[in-house]
Structure formats: structure tokens, C-alpha cells
Amino acid sequence: MPDDPVRGRTWWIVGASEGLGRSLAQGMDAAGASLILSARSEDRLSKLAAELTDARIVPMDVTDPNSVDAAFDQELPFDGILFSAGFYEPMPATAWDARAARTMGQVNFVGCLNVMGRAVPALLDRGRGRIVLVGSLSGFRGLPGAIGYGASKAGVMHLAENLRADLKGTGVEVQRVNPGFIRTRLTEKNDFRMPQLMEPEDAAEVVLTAIRKGRFSTSFPAPFAWLFTAGQHLPLSWFQRIFT
Numbered sequence: 001m002p003d004d005p006v007r008g009r010t011w012w013i014v015g016a017s018e019g020l021g022r023s024l025a026q027g028m029d030a031a032g033a034s035l036i037l038s039a040r041s042e043d044r045l046s047k048l049a050a051e052l053t054d055a056r057i058v059p060m061d062v063t064d065p066n067s068v069d070a071a072f073d074q075e076l077p078f079d080g081i082l083f084s085a086g087f088y089e090p091m092p093a094t095a096w097d098a099r100a101a102r103t104m105g106q107v108n109f110v111g112c113l114n115v116m117g118r119a120v121p122a123l124l125d126r127g128r129g130r131i132v133l134v135g136s137l138s139g140f141r142g143l144p145g146a147i148g149y150g151a152s153k154a155g156v157m158h159l160a161e162n163l164r165a166d167l168k169g170t171g172v173e174v175q176r177v178n179p180g181f182i183r184t185r186l187t188e189k190n191d192f193r194m195p196q197l198m199e200p201e202d203a204a205e206v207v208l209t210a211i212r213k214g215r216f217s218t219s220f221p222a223p224f225a226w227l228f229t230a231g232q233h234l235p236l237s238w239f240q241r242i243f244t
Contacts, residue, residue, distance in 0.1 A: 062111030
């Protein structure tokens with residue numbers, strides 16, 4: 001498949017040490033991609049890379065611009081970059097945890113800005129490539145108990161729209177994927193029922209399919225995702241009442 005954006009390509013996965021990022025690394029490896037794996041934990045990255053066919057590790061703390069610069073200063077050629085780094089802490093405004101809120105903002109959104117600040121110019125220099133940002137269904141509208149997380153993911157989703165507009169015609173394609181609940185160490189913190197909870201491997205399969213189809217925005221799983229996409233057109237009070 002000469003037009004396959006995964007097979008035979010080099011993908012840089014940021015946030016590859018666990019959860020969706022880890023499963024995406026495994027799925028891309030099985031699909032014939034070469035991989036660059038980044039996260040803060042060098043040990044977890046090394047263990048993952050040892051399981052894969054063609055992967056190198058580049059430890060990176062997305063919240064530290066110096067760490068991001070050090071990673072990109074290695075001038076590793078890549079065809080696509082997928083930003084999946086994330087932090088989550090369930091939090092209502094009535095129990096505000098300032099440190100956790102800042103961390104979610106720093107990792108999920110500012111970290112994405114840090115990485116894109118180096119990835120976008122690198123891809124533009126090549127005149128081709130692909131950017132995939134991982135948003136969230138929670139980023140569509142304000143939900144109860146989602147202080148920090150929902151806003152930071154909304155920022156990532158908005159950033160993807162900015163990039164799509166500005167990079168049109170440059171050869172650099174932009175996509176975003178907006179998953180619902182995925183079984184990870186982060187969602188284990190939730191004490192409520194999570195509709196259509198997905199296994200990371202199943203979510204990764206959806207993302208890989210989305211990358212191959214090339215559509216800008218993919219929200220999943222259906223029909224849960226329909227509630228959020230259609231909910232954008234409901235009065236906010238009606239939408240929030242569904243989740244309250």
C-alpha cells in the first residue's frame with residue numbers, strides 16, 4: 001500500500017509509555033511503521049521498545065521546553081507525529097486542587113504547544129508529513145467534575161483546527177481524534193459509571209483506522225460520541241443536565 005500513511009513511515013509518538021500511546025505504538029509497529037517513542041519514563045520506554053521491531057526511545061518531559069528542545073535537536077527524521085501525552089485528575093470546582101489543575105493544563109495543552117513548536121517547523125521544512133492530536137469527548141463542552149481536563153483538551157482540539165487552517169496546502173496534514181473513556185490508570189480514578197469504556201488496544205485500532213482514512217476529526221466510540229457532537233447544538237443547560 002504505497003499511500004498507507006503508517007506502513008513504511010516513521011512516526012513519533014509522544015506519550016508512548018502507557019495507555020493509548022503504548023497501544024498505538026504496538027499497533028503501528030505491527031502495521032510496519034518505524035517508531036520514535038517519547039515520554040518521561042525512560043525505563044517504561046525501554047521495555048516497550050524491546051517488544052517492538054523498529055523503535056528508538058527519546059525521553060522527553062513535554063512540560064519542560066528545554067527537554068523538548070533537546071529531543072528535537074537530535075534532528076531525527078519523522079513522517080508523522082502523534083501527541084498523546086496526558087494527565088487527568090477528576091475535579092469539581094467545589095473541590096479545586098490548584099496543583100492538579102495546573103498540571104493538567106501544563107501537560108495536556110502547554111505540553112502540546114511545546115512539542116508542536118518544534119514539530120511543525122520540522123515538517124514544514126520537509127514539505128510533507130502528518131500531525132495527529134489526541135483530544136477528548138470532554139473537550140466539546142463543559143462537563144461537571146472536569147475542571148482542568150476538559151478545558152485543556154478543548155485547547156488541544158481548538159489547536160488542531162488552527163493548524164488545519166494554517167497548514168492547508170503545505171503538504172502537512174492535520175488530524176485530531178477525540179476518544180471517550182479508555183481503560184487506563186487515569187480512568188481508574190473515576191468513581192462513576194463510564195459508558196462504553198474501551199480497552200486501549202481497541203481505541204488504538206480506531207485511531208489507526210482514522211489516520212488511514214485521513215478525515216480531520218474522529219470522535220468515538222459511537223453512539224456515545226454522538227451525544228457530544230450533537231450536544232454542541234443543544235442549549236448548555238440541557239446538555240449539562242444529561243450528565244448531572
